[in-house]
Amino acid sequence: MATPFEKRRRRSLFLTLVLPAFAGAAALSLWAVTKTQVYAYAPSSLPAPAELGDREVRLAGLVQEGTLSISEDDLVVFTVTDGAASVPVTFEGILPALVAENEGIIAQGRLQPEGIFRAETVLARHDENYEAPEVTKALQEAAEKNADL
Amino acid sequence: MANPLTILANPDTFKRWTKPLILPIGIAAVVLLLAGSFVGLFASPPDFRQGESVRIMYVHVPAAWMALQTYALIAGASLVSFIWRHRLADVVAREMAPLGLLFTLLAIATGALWGKVTWGVFWDWDARMTSMLVLAFLYAGYIAVWQIIDNDWTAAKTAGILAMLGAVNLPIIKFSVDWWDSLHQKATVIKEGGPSMPASMLLPLFLMAFGYIAFFGAVVLMRSHTALARKKAPARKVSSVRMEEAPAAS
Numbered sequence: 360m361a362t363p364f365e366k367r368r369r370r371s372l373f374l375t376l377v378l379p380a381f382a383g384a385a386a387l388s389l390w391a392v393t394k395t396q397v398y399a400y401a402p403s404s405l406p407a408p409a410e411l412g413d414r415e416v417r418l419a420g421l422v423q424e425g426t427l428s429i430s431e432d433d434l435v436v437f438t439v440t441d442g443a444a445s446v447p448v449t450f451e452g453i454l455p456a457l458v459a460e461n462e463g464i465i466a467q468g469r470l471q472p473e474g475i476f477r478a479e480t481v482l483a484r485h486d487e488n489y490e491a492p493e494v495t496k497a498l499q500e501a502a503e504k505n506a507d508l
Numbered sequence: 509m510a511n512p513l514t515i516l517a518n519p520d521t522f523k524r525w526t527k528p529l530i531l532p533i534g535i536a537a538v539v540l541l542l543a544g545s546f547v548g549l550f551a552s553p554p555d556f557r558q559g560e561s562v563r564i565m566y567v568h569v570p571a572a573w574m575a576l577q578t579y580a581l582i583a584g585a586s587l588v589s590f591i592w593r594h595r596l597a598d599v600v601a602r603e604m605a606p607l608g609l610l611f612t613l614l615a616i617a618t619g620a621l622w623g624k625v626t627w628g629v630f631w632d633w634d635a636r637m638t639s640m641l642v643l644a645f646l647y648a649g650y651i652a653v654w655q656i657i658d659n660d661w662t663a664a665k666t667a668g669i670l671a672m673l674g675a676v677n678l679p680i681i682k683f684s685v686d687w688w689d690s691l692h693q694k695a696t697v698i699k700e701g702g703p704s705m706p707a708s709m710l711l712p713l714f715l716m717a718f719g720y721i722a723f724f725g726a727v728v729l730m731r732s733h734t735a736l737a738r739k740k741a742p743a744r745k746v747s748s749v750r751m752e753e754a755p756a757a758s
Contacts, residue, residue, distance in 0.1 A: 370591050378672060385676045389687075398634055398689040419689060455628030457557060465691055482627045487696040489562065489705040491553030 399465055403444035408472045418446060418466045418476055419484070427460050439466065439476070446470075450478040457483035517594045519736050526729050534726040540719030548712035555709075562709070564622040569697075570717040572615035574724060575643060576678055578608035582650070583675040586668030596732075598664040599739075601671065602654050603731035607724055609647035616640055627691055635684035636692035639677060646674040 361369070399417035400406070418439055426438040435450040437460075448466050458464055463484035468477045515521055548566035555562035585601035588594055619637070620630040631637060650667050657663035685694045697703045703710060 367591055367593075374587070374590065374672070381673050382676050385680075389680065393688065455626070457626055458628075462557075480629065482629055482632065482691060484691065485557055485626055485693055487694040487699075487704055489558075489696060489709055490556040491706050491708060492556045493553065494706065495556040 401441040401444075402439055402446045403441050405444075405446060405470065405476075408470045408474060411470050413469060415467060415469055415479070418448070418468075418470075418478075419463070420446075421463055422458065422460050424460045427458075429454070435481070439464065446476050447474070448476045448478050448481075450481050452481075454481055455483040457485060517596050519596050519599075522596055523733055523736060527733065530726055530729050530733075533722050533729070537719055537722035537726055540715050540722055544712050544715030544719050547715060552708050552712050553706070558626055561622060561625045564618055564625075565709075566712050566716045568615055568618040568622055569713060570720040571611045571618065572640070573717060574720050575608060575612040575615050575640070576681060578604050578611060578724065579643060579646070579671075579675065580678060582608065583671045583678075586664075586671040589664055590668045590672070596736075598660070598668075599735050600728065600732050602664075602667070603735055604724075604728050605647055605651050605654070607727060609644065609651065611720075611724075612640065612644045612647055616644065623691075632691045634690040634692055635688040636681065636690050639681040639684050642677055643674075643681060646670070646677060650674070 397404075399419035402418065402420050405411075405416075405418060420439040420441045423438040423440040423445055427435075428437070429435050433452060435452070435454060436447070438445045438447050440446075448468075450466070450468075458481060463486070465482040465484060466476060466478035467480040467482070469479075470476050516525065544566060548563055552563075554560045582601045582604050585597040585604075589597035589601065616637075619640075623632075624630050650670055653667040653670060654663050657666060682695075684690060685692055696705050697710070697713070705713075
């Protein structure tokens, strides 16, 4: 008969073998997923239209300044950029309120053969920074004052 | 002789020591949650980009923190129970699980509402949201194991192994927004360089976070006390039935 102490040691040994092995297996599979899957393409890493075919993908980047235009029948046209490359996007529908020039978006849709990204959905992104509006206003005013000087 | 942990691991000592704590912790929970809700709704600024919808954060973020913390506690208690066979660790872990599931579902539900007004969708299969959904399933599985297996020792061992293996999901949730591109924003409060949030927003956030912790503490203690009492109850019940039946049989 094993003593309680020996049993306890056996259980500890079991855990020290099984838990790291499981964590290692999980880490390897995540690493493999990271190597082969992307959540969203940046404009500079977006594959050619022929390579993507009719596959629905996500395109993530900033709405380039001065490119956002919305026609009367809700046809939206803008350019998504990541600084290195830019992709023209068309979208029919109503944009989320937070979509604005120089702000991050994720467009879900298909890349047309002529290189225009036709979005089915446009999502607004927001980053991890929070601010009170008065503070933002004060900062802007201070910046303008400095610019005037 | 015995170390302090062993003394507290005795169910009777545990009950005696923690019983007087339930009421003050419960009162603290009510006060903190009320204060946090008031400051969050009326005495804190809207966000410069998100506007008033930022107030959902005061419910969403503490719920998500609690979801992770509760799972970590269950996994830790399971480890203690698995190696040292402490019944109290089993009971407390089991009684924490429904709360963890509740926090996870609350985080997902409030996240969906917040997502609709800021991103434009309730749900997206990004890494953060998907790993949180996996956490909800882990909780559900853990609770189900306890429900299905009648023998307490077997149930504790099986559910405990599930809890310990599932703990691999915790760092995945936490770092999902750093390891992969995601719709969900990165960490604001717990990150290098300190929180990127004004103090006027951190105050209601922390009031709510401590309120959640106090609520969790009070409810877990109450549930554990009930569970420990119930463990003894069946024996009494059986004997009383026998006594009632005894005269008829004779």
